[in-house]
Amino acid sequence: MLLAGAHLRRFVRRRVERDPVRYRSLHEDLVAVNMGVTLDRYLLRAYLVSVLFGVLWAVLAFLAMRLAVFPRVSVGVYNVFAIRLPGFELTDTWIDLLQVAASAVIFVLTAYSAYIFFLYYPSILKKSRATRINLLLHNVVSYMYAMRQGGTEMMEVFRAISANPAVYGEAAHEFRRVVRDADYFGCDQITALRHLQETTPSEKLREFVEDLISVVESGGDILAFLDVRVRIYQEDARFEQKTFLSTLQMAAEVYVTLFVAGPLFIIIVMVVLGLMSSTPLMELSIVIYLLVPLGSLFFLLAIDAVSIKTEPVERYASMKWLHEFDDVRVEERSGDEPYFQRLERYDRVRKIRSFLHHPLQAFLVEPNRTFYVTVPVALAYVALTVLATPAYPDTEILIDVLDDHLVVGLLIILIPFGVFHWFWQKRVMELEAEIPEFLNRLSGINQVGLTLAQAIVLLVKADLGVLTYEIRKIKRDIEWGASFQEALVRFEERIRTPTIARTVTLITTASRMTGNISEVLSIAARDAAISENLKRERRAEMFIYTAIVYLVFIVFLFVVAVIDLQFLSVLADVSVLVADAGTGPVPIGNTPLITFERLLYHGCIIQAFFSGLIAGQMGEASLRAGVKHAAVMLIIAFVVFTVFL
Known part of the structure; x- marks a missing residue:
């Protein structure tokens, strides 16, 4: 195993040495994203993971082909020239060979696809990291200006920025390179800045560092330069938001077309086909339970990728009590020491009393705490409902009884969080x-x-x-x-x-x-x-798109309700009349009406949940803000189907 690994490493090294130009951009991307791995080792991982990925998919494909039953096929082309073709019979040996060949093709395709993904993955991370740096660059330059205003040297400014990664994110990690080159590699300030200029993934930061080097080398006024740059980056933020809003307009149109009108059209077509002949039950189930959720998740990820987001701020504990020597006896001290211990005990008791007197305040400060209460309550409610429900012989009736209670359990989780998050956001x-x-x-x-x-x-x-x-x-x-x-x-x-x-x-x-x-x-x-x-302008613009999401959901719900009332209910009445005549119930194709009603109901519930999340992501750039919209849409769909249909 060790010998094979050594040969593989030499193989990778020879490939890199033979064609260094081909892998130069990959090496630059690895440095730009701080992967912490050399080019040779990264390519070695890419080869190994790609081969394993290809083997896995080839084995799965081979097993699937062994278990699958392939129908007999015939070529529907008339032999008008009376050409005598040689006889050929597809024996088990030929089937095995074809399965092995197909597995080999799948191995090559999946392994090559995985390898290509590994080659482009650092480039994807590079673009993401450049975006995060650009979002915080104007804050970093303002911080530089503040420190330079007090006469601080630029290297000390870089040290202060690099010491605050919790506040300045990826931009702090970039200036940490300058400090590292100066402290550990003996570089002067200009050389360290040039290294940053060559390795940073952000074009905006590269231009800033280039201009800063010119000012420092020419002996110019750094304070005036930083003042001008602060104003420029503040104006750039307005332009970036306008670009984002135009992108969001196109995204809203794509959402309405693909993820609302598209599934709705497919549902209508499949219901009509079910009325005419056999019921495409499996296809309709795939659309409702698979395509709509996956499409909505893909759209959420796409909106999140292009959104102008504020980097989260994390605070780390500056002091931590280590408990390695808790068993060592400590001599009691006199003076004020016991009073500090009493103050600590008082603070702990005061927090408990404060929670008992104002229990809702804890949820207003941190809305995520509602999950500690609502999730157990919802699980207990669903469990008790399942235990109390009798064992119906018909699975459709059992699902019809339980799905309403599952929606109630979901609302128990979503409503408190949505309410408290709205109050927190408002404050x-x-x-x-x-x-x-x-x-x-x-x-x-x-x-x-x-x-x-x-x-x-x-x-x-x-x-x-x-x-x-x-x-x-x-x-x-x-x-x-x-x-x-x-x-x-x-x-x-x-x-x-x-x-x-x-x-x-x-x-x-x-x-x-x-x-x-x-x-x-x-x-x-x-x-x-x-x-x-900018936030106020965005809220005003995004209100329109939030209203669009609500409108298209109501249209979706209205069309599904019309299908249920005008088609399924009429057929149900016909089924009752025919049953009274003694000829048995009338299904749609081969499927009972209750199955179609269940699919339409679940489709509206799934659409309501994901439409609410998309409304929050588009309107307020936050999935957490979309929880309240999801709860409102779920309530609307639940009331329409349980009360009016």
């Missing part, structure tokens, strides 16, 4: 809407010579909506001994949104550099105002 929107005004007033007060802590005391009296309550908390933290930076960090930890997190990081960094940060605050306020205007 966050109100807070972020007041951030530009808060920063503008903070900048004006700081400009007249007051410190930021004194500015907070004055802003308590201002009317900033929901943000006023949080400013009071900041003021209280400062009065109780916390520094201004610590109070802002606690404010960010309470809200936990990307916009506020990056604003707090910018302000705290600038305030550590200098006391007069009015210019930095003005830039941060302008950036926040532009971001808020």
